[in-house]
Amino acid sequence: MTPAAKSSMRKRFFGHGIPYTDATGLEGALITIEGTDGVGRSTQVASLKQWLEVQGYGVIETGWTRSELMSETILAAKAGHSLNRLTFSLMYATDFADRLEKIVIPALRSGFVVLADRYVFTAFARSVVRGADPQWIRNVFGFALVPDMTLYLQIDADALLPRILQSRKIDFWEAGMDMHLGTDLYESARKYQWRLIREYNRMARQYGFISVDATLPADEIQARIRSKVSALLEERRLQTLTDNIESLRPLLFEETAPAVARDVARDVAREAETAKTDRDAAEPRPEREPTGDLPIVDPDKTRSTAPSDS
Amino acid sequence: MATRKRKSSRQRGRLIVVEGIDGSGKSTQIQLLRKWLEARGVKVVFTEWNSSALVREATKRGKKKNLLTPTTFSLLHATDFADRLTYDIIPYLKAGISVLADRYVYTAFARDIARGVDPRWVRDLYAFATKPDAAFYFKVPIDVAVKRILGARAKIKFYEAGMDLGMSNDPVEAFRLFQGRVLDEYDQLSGEYGFKVIDGTRSIDAQQRQVRDIVRRLYDGAAAA
Numbered sequence: 094m095t096p097a098a099k100s101s102m103r104k105r106f107f108g109h110g111i112p113y114t115d116a117t118g119l120e121g122a123l124i125t126i127e128g129t130d131g132v133g134r135s136t137q138v139a140s141l142k143q144w145l146e147v148q149g150y151g152v153i154e155t156g157w158t159r160s161e162l163m164s165e166t167i168l169a170a171k172a173g174h175s176l177n178r179l180t181f182s183l184m185y186a187t188d189f190a191d192r193l194e195k196i197v198i199p200a201l202r203s204g205f206v207v208l209a210d211r212y213v214f215t216a217f218a219r220s221v222v223r224g225a226d227p228q229w230i231r232n233v234f235g236f237a238l239v240p241d242m243t244l245y246l247q248i249d250a251d252a253l254l255p256r257i258l259q260s261r262k263i264d265f266w267e268a269g270m271d272m273h274l275g276t277d278l279y280e281s282a283r284k285y286q287w288r289l290i291r292e293y294n295r296m297a298r299q300y301g302f303i304s305v306d307a308t309l310p311a312d313e314i315q316a317r318i319r320s321k322v323s324a325l326l327e328e329r330r331l332q333t334l335t336d337n338i339e340s341l342r343p344l345l346f347e348e349t350a351p352a353v354a355r356d357v358a359r360d361v362a363r364e365a366e367t368a369k370t371d372r373d374a375a376e377p378r379p380e381r382e383p384t385g386d387l388p389i390v391d392p393d394k395t396r397s398t399a400p401s402d403s
Numbered sequence: 404m405a406t407r408k409r410k411s412s413r414q415r416g417r418l419i420v421v422e423g424i425d426g427s428g429k430s431t432q433i434q435l436l437r438k439w440l441e442a443r444g445v446k447v448v449f450t451e452w453n454s455s456a457l458v459r460e461a462t463k464r465g466k467k468k469n470l471l472t473p474t475t476f477s478l479l480h481a482t483d484f485a486d487r488l489t490y491d492i493i494p495y496l497k498a499g500i501s502v503l504a505d506r507y508v509y510t511a512f513a514r515d516i517a518r519g520v521d522p523r524w525v526r527d528l529y530a531f532a533t534k535p536d537a538a539f540y541f542k543v544p545i546d547v548a549v550k551r552i553l554g555a556r557a558k559i560k561f562y563e564a565g566m567d568l569g570m571s572n573d574p575v576e577a578f579r580l581f582q583g584r585v586l587d588e589y590d591q592l593s594g595e596y597g598f599k600v601i602d603g604t605r606s607i608d609a610q611q612r613q614v615r616d617i618v619r620r621l622y623d624g625a626a627a628a
Contacts, residue, residue, distance in 0.1 A: 109521035111474055162470050162479075166461040179485035179531055180457060187461075187478035194472045232527035236474055 102332050104201070107213065108235020114198065116238070121201035122329055123238060124322060125212035128246030129289050130267035131257035132307045133314070137246065138210045140315050141322065145206055150326070153200040156210035160191035171266060178223040185216045186233050193237060201238075206326070213237045214300070218292040222285070223272060242325050244318055245293065245302035250286040252308055254279065327368075334365035414499040416446070417621050418492065418533060420507035422589065423541035424582045425563050426548030426555075427603045428610070432541065433505050435611045436618060440501065445622070448495050452506035455486040466562060473518035476567075480511055481528050488532065496533070508532045509540075509596065513588035517581060518568060536621050539614060540593055543603035545583050549575065 104119045126134050135156075142152045158167045167184050170176050176184070200207050213234045220230040248256075257263055265271070268278050269285025297304055305317050341358035419436070421429040433449070440447050453462065462479050465471040471479070492502050508529040515525045552559060559574040561567070565581025566574065593600060599617055601610050 109524040112521050113473060113519040162465050162475060163461055166458060169460075170457060175457065177485075177489050179489065180482055183478060183482040183485050184458070187458075187475055187482060190472070190474045190478055191470070194474060195470075226530075229527070229530055232524070232530070235521075235524050235527070 102329060102336075105239045106235065107237050107239055108232055111194070111236045114194070119198065119201035119238075120333070121203065121205045121207060122242075122326060123197065123201060123207045123209065123240045124325070125209040125214075125240040125243045126246065127212060127214045127243055127293065127302065128307060129218075129248070129253065129286055129293065131253060132246045132248050133311065134210050134246055136311060137244075137315060137318060138208050140311075141318055142208055144315075144319060145322070151203070151205040152208060153196065153205045154208045154210065155192050155196050157215060158185070158188050160188040161195070162191040163188035176271070178220065178225055181223070182216060182220045182225060182230055182233065185219075189213065189216065189234070190236060197238070209240070212240060212243065214243070214293065214296050214302075217296065218289050221292055222269075222288040241329075242321065243300060243302045244321065245297050245304045246307040246314070247294070247297070247304045248290070248307040250283050250290055253286055253290075254282055331365070331368055334361060334368060337361045338365055416496040416499050416501040417537075417618075418496060418502050418504065418535040419537050419539075419618060419621070420504040420509075420535045421539045421541065422506060422509045422513075422598065423543070423603060424545075424548050424585050424589070426551040427541040427543045428551070428607070429539070429541040429603075430505055431607060432539070432601070432610055432614055433503050435607075436614055437503055439611075439615055440503075440618070446500040447503055448491070448500055449503045449505070450487055450491045451504075452510055453480060453483050455483045455491075457486040458482050469567065471567065473515065473520050476518065476562075477511065477515040477520050477525060477528070480515075484508065484511070484529070485531065493533065504535070507535060507538065509538065509589070509592050509598075512592055513585045516588050517584035518565065537617060538596060538598050539617075540589060540598035540600050541603040541610070542589070542600055545579055545586060547604055548582060549579060552578075 102120070104116050104123070106116065110116065126138055128134050138154060138156075142154055145152050158164050163184060167188060170180070170184065197207050197209070216234060217227070217230055221227050254263070257267075263278060263282050267286070268282035269288075270278070270281055272281075272285060274281045274284045296302065303321050305314055307314065309317075338358075338361055341354075341361055344354045344358040419433075421433045423429040437447055437449060458479050462483070465475065465479065492504070495502050511529060512522070512525055516522050553575070559578045561574075563582075564574050564578035565584075566572075566577050568577075568581065570580045571577040589598075592598065599614075601613055603610065
């Protein structure tokens with residue numbers, strides 16, 4: 094649980110924000126999954142989405158470089174190898190902004206759970222290992238919303254590379270070949286991934302990521318993720334109920350209030366009381382598997398692990 | 404070492420930029436400046452706002468399909484600028500070739516702030532930009548700009564009029580409102596960044612004489628001019 098989510102459900106921006114956008118009323122939860130290339134993020138996101146939907150949550154998924162505005166341009170630029178550190182960072186920022194304003198914010202406003210496969214931290218890590226000023230890239234992304242939770246799939250470079258190679262080739266960019274660390278693909282990838290991961294680990298402490306050991310079996314990772322996400326959503330539900338009670342409280346005691354309003358207020362108060370009792374009962378075992386009634390199924394068991402993302 | 408350093412600083416090209424709203428006459432002035440510099444044997448290249456191939460497709464599509472928000476509009480232009488800075492500006496300056504830029508980062512500051520992005524954010528965004536040796540600002544009242552644009556091409560472009568902001572459905576009125584805001588931003592920037600302000604309502608040759616006087620001083624003591 095991030096301190097921000099605990100104290101208030103109100104969303105914050107990392108920096109100066111988007112002055113023309115109202116950040117209030119973003120009721121949904123923004124959950125991001127970070128981790129380096131080939132670490133298994135996509136598999137986990139798909140599985141988490143499936144599970145949340147079974148529970149009745151509306152889920153919107155968004156991923157790196159998938160914006161309507163920029164995805165083609167980024168692919169073409171990467172193929173042409175004409176990108177440098179600055180344009181690389183700025184194209185990602187443009188793609189990110191397009192998805193934030195067109196997908197993430199509207200979805201949060203409608204109360205969806207938004208799952209973001211990679212978030213600003215990927216841009217920070219990639220820019221900084223390429224020599225950008227860490228403060229500059231953070232300023233650029235000052236328009237981004239601070240997520241309610243960041244899950245971090247943690248691995249070290251020596252465990253990562255054999256794992257990627259078991260399912261596919263290492264590509265030019267995830268080997269950091271643009272950084273000219275050497276002509277040997279494997280050695281370049283090792284050095285590059287080692288630097289990236291060091292940057293992620295540093296941010297894990299700075300931004301309070303929830304780290305999950307990515308070398309565990311996929312279903313074990315998923316169980317840990319579900320437990321954390323479940324706790325977050327429960328906390329938010331309680332917070333909403335508490336807020337509702339506060340706003341409805343006058344009606345409970347107001348004789349002139351319409352009967353129907355008094356009923357609504359009474360129902361909300363009852364639900365909040367039940368939820369609170371449930372949670373208090375569960376308090377000694379916060380790590381329990383929260384579903385109870387559902388086995389963990391991975392909808393993508395048949396797919397090869399961790400498709401490369403651009 | 405000391406000798407080499409002096410030599411390289413003498414050979415570095417000058418970066419000269421012109422700013423102003425559409426219809427201020429800055430493009431005419433920079434072309435005249437270019438002619439003069441070339442005639443004097445100064446090596447110069449010219450670069451224009453929003454002209455790199457890297458994001459051309461995305462910008463075109465974004466504009467055509469009206470996908471752009473003030474933030475993505477700003478970031479696309481920053482990407483374009485970063486690409487041109489890398490390939491079209493810095494190498495030339497290092498090679499001792501002067502660069503004339505029709506619009507520079509101040510255009511982004513003025514327009515993007517007028518569109519509603521945070522003023523500090525957009526300044527931080529462009530923190531990587533090289534500082535120009537001279538920034539000319541061609542200042543004209545909004546009515547003069549409108550008259551010139553309508554006289555020359557009889558059509559005002561959608562984004563130049565800030566019509567994405569929905570301030571007015573009438574292009575001329577929208578242009579007046581939006582460029583009026585841009586004008587206010589330029590006035591703010593003028594002091595902050597030490598613009599050389601040129602009265603854009605004076606005759607073309609009078610303005611050009613003023614510009615050349617200032618530019619001549621940039622080359623004083625240098626071998627090139």
